[in-house]
Each structure stands twice: as C-alpha cells, then as structure tokens.
C-alpha cells in the first residue's frame with residue numbers, strides 16, 4: 001500500500017475535505033465546532049504565553065512616557081505614538097518603510113516558520129482559545145457536554161447556562177472593547193467617555209458599542225470563521241508557505257496505513273490508530289491528517305492530543321509535530337535549515353533598520369524656503385537681504401523656541417516679530433526672517449547657505465538653502 005498519499009489509504013472518500021471548508025456541510029450550512037479541551041505540554045506553554053499577552057494587552061495603555069502613552073494608534077487624527085515617540089503625517093517616509101518592512105517580515109517569517117504567529121500570539125487565537133473558550137468550558141463543560149446541551153430541550157438549566165455564558169461573553173467583549181479603544185484614543189480620553197455625559201462623547205460611545213458588538217459576535221458566533229474566511233493573513237497562506245516551511249504536520253510516512261488499535265492483535269498498520277483525537281481538539285474542525293490546510297491556525301492542540309495517544313499505546317511521540325512537508329516526505333527531522341537561518345538574519349536586519357530609523361527620527365522637522373516671487377533687497381550700499389519662510393513641525397511634547405544661526409558664512413538673521421520661532425508642543429509653527437549678507441561675500445548669483453536650527457543652545461538640525469544676490 002502506498003504511504004505517501006493519505007487519500008489512497010482508507011475507506012470512503014477522504015478527498016471530500018477539498019470540496020468545502022470543514023465547518024460547512026453539504027447544504028452550505030455552518031457546522032458548529034465543539035472543540036475538545038486540549039491538554040498537554042504545548043497547551044500549558046501556550047497558556048503561559050497567553051498570560052503574558054493579557055498582562056501586556058491590559059497594562060500597556062496605562063504606561064506613559066513624559067505624559068504620553070507608550071503606544072497610541074489614533075487613525076482618526078493621524079497621530080501615532082510608538083515607544084512614547086509621537087509620529088505625524090510628516091513621518092510618512094518612516095511609516096512607508098515600516099509597512100514595507102512589516103510586509104517583508106511577514107512573508108519571510110511565514111515562509112520559514114509557517115503560522116507560528118497565528119497559533120501562539122495572534123490576539124484572535126489567544127482571546128478565543130485562552131479566554132472565551134475557557135469560560136465556555138467552565139459554564140457548559142467539555143465538547144461532549146456542549147454537544148448534549150446544544151441538542152437538549154430548553155430547560156431552566158440550559159437557559160441559565162446559555163444566558164449566563166452570553167452575558168459574560170458580552171461583558172468581557174465590552175471590557176476588551178474599552179481597552180482596544182484606549183489604544184486608539186488613550187486612557188485619558190477613554191476615561192472622559194466613561195465619566196462624562198454621553199451627549200459630550202457620542203462618537204466615543206458609538207465606537208465602544210460597535211467594538212463591543214463586533215468582539216461579542218466574533219467570540220460568541222464567528223469564532224474560527226474569522227481565521228478561515230476573513231483574516232487576510234490566513235487567506236495568503238497558500239502563497240506564503242512552501243514545502244520547506246515549518247508547519248504543524250501529520251507524519252503520514254509513519255502513521256499510514258491507519259487502523260484501529262487492538263491490544264490483542266499484532267499491529268501491522270502504521271502508528272495512527274484512527275482515534276480522531278486530533279480532529280476532536282481542533283478549533284477549526286479540520287483533520288490534520290489530510291495534509292496542510294488553509295484552516296489550520298497552527299494552534300498545536302492536535303500535537304498534544306496525538307502525543308497523549310502515542311504515549312498510551314507506547315509509540316514514539318510526534319506523529320503530529322512541527323515539521324516541513326519535505327521533511328516528512330524525506331523522513332527527516334525538522335532542522336533549523338540554512339534557509340531559515342538566512343531568513344532570520346534578514347528579519348534581524350529589517351528590524352534593526354526600522355529601529356534605527358525610529359531612534360534617529362528628527363523630533364523637529366524644519367522646512368526653509370525663500371519667499372516665492374521675491375529676489376533680493378538692497379540694504380544700503382554694503383549689504384543685501386533675502387526673505388525666507390520657515391515651517392516647523394514640533395513632534396515633541398514640549399513647546400520650544402527655535403533660534404537660527406548661519407553656519408557657513410558671516411551674516412545676520414533677522415526673525416520678523418522676535419528673536420526666535422516659537423513652536424507649540426505637537427504642533428506646527430511658521431515664521432518669516434531675513435538673512436542679511438555683506439556684499440563682499442557674494443560672488444555668485446546664488447550663494448549656498450547652511451542654517452543651523454538651535455533649541456536651548458543645542459543644535460538640532462542644519463538646513464541648506466540658497467541666497468540670491470547681485471553678481472559683482
């Protein structure tokens with residue numbers, strides 16, 4: 001019997017999984033997944049990872065740097081704060097590069113490590129499997145009890161369980177929505193929405209209602225459909241993964257031909273005893289033995305389930321494990337291949353470049369231009385002046401006065417209306433100034449000038465511009 005193709009091994013039509021996604025029946029109706037509670041080493045580690053995630057998710061909005069949130073993603077006002085640094089539309093270049101880095105990162109990471117992100121740190125998986133699913137297990141019991149409850153008539157006990165589950169789900173969704181909103185507008189604004197009259201924050205209240213409704217709908221009803229139907233990253237797996245990518249995989253070389261376990265009969269089949277434990281724990285309802293599937297979020301629940309079975313029947317663990325398709329085909333263990341190392345180095349370089357750009361980003365963006373339509377002004381017999389406009393974007397959280405100095409020639413700068421250009425915190429300042437040069441240093445029609453921008457006597461930038469003058 002052939003071992004490499006699972007579809008040739010068993011009874012019935014095993015190719016039928018290709019006809020539709022696992023959670024839809026022949027008539028096109030949704031098949032509800034009653035996922036059995038996973039148990040095992042990987043599930044325990046994922047639980048610890050999820051605790052760290054929750055700690056970060058619920059605490060980050062409260063962390064401030066110089067009175068600013070550590071992170072803020074205010075898409076409405078186009079204001080973004082990363083690690084306490086304010087980013088404005090002027091930082092579009094960094095954003096563009098950041099997005100590009102992010103996309104390349106995702107492509108490389110997925111090509112090397114598959115859906116490691118989805119299974120271990122994606123907020124959807126973590127909230128669904130480590131939070132809402134656990135509440136559901138607590139109220140309705142494990143998968144078998146949930147199935148029975150779903151089929152049972154609407155008794156008082158069923159109504160109590162269902163109603164209390166949905167109330168708790170909604171309250172939790174509402175709390176998550178509040179925190180989610182705090183990443184967009186900040187905790188201080190959120191606090192105002194919570195404490196001040198609704199009429200003053202109609203937009204905020206509507207956002208909260210929409211987010212709460214969406215989260216509730218996702219975790220109470222849509223669930224795995226978000227990963228299989230909506231998530232663009234999930235939909236891209238087909239093009240991002242290849243035969244060398246690390247995936248959660250069933251070792252068909254070892255497992256096939258599958259057959260039921262019988263203690264009394266000497267086993268001549270492969271190691272898979274067709275117990276369906278890997279299918280029962282799968283939150284997306286698939287059978288990993290059918291090979292790599294778009295619906296697999298790499299949650300590792302099937303690895304734990306199968307390992308428990310292998311342990312019971314005294315077979316080596318890892319019939320389902322992290323592996324590559326090629327590795328299973330060639331019967332090789334998963335290795336940290338040269339390709340993975342190369343991708344890791346590339347990922348490191350990309351992250352370093354982005355970090356460098358973030359760290360070295362200018363806090364004050366200055367643009368200086370000669371006033372359009374004006375040439376030069378004669379100042380007596382020995383000097384010439386040019387009029388300039390200055391525009392300053394202050395990305396810091398402090399108001400700053402800016403002084404200007406000529407760096408490469410001797411001359412004077414006369415700021416109109418004062419000695420400095422005042423720029424409010426997180427705001428833009430404009431001004432005009434004359435540069436006055438002695439005729440003796442003007443030898444060409446255009447003289448290149450370097451203007452130093454100083455804040456509190458500290459040079460923060462140097463801007464180059466031209467000075468127009470009469471040719472001697």
Ligand code: SF4
Nearest residue numbers: 272273275276278306
């Ligand atoms: S849990 Fe393991 S032994 Fe059981 S059906 Fe799945 S692959 Fe086969």
Ligand code: SF4
Nearest residue numbers: 282296297299300302
């Ligand atoms: S096949 Fe396994 S790893 Fe993939 S989603 Fe199902 S249980 Fe998780």
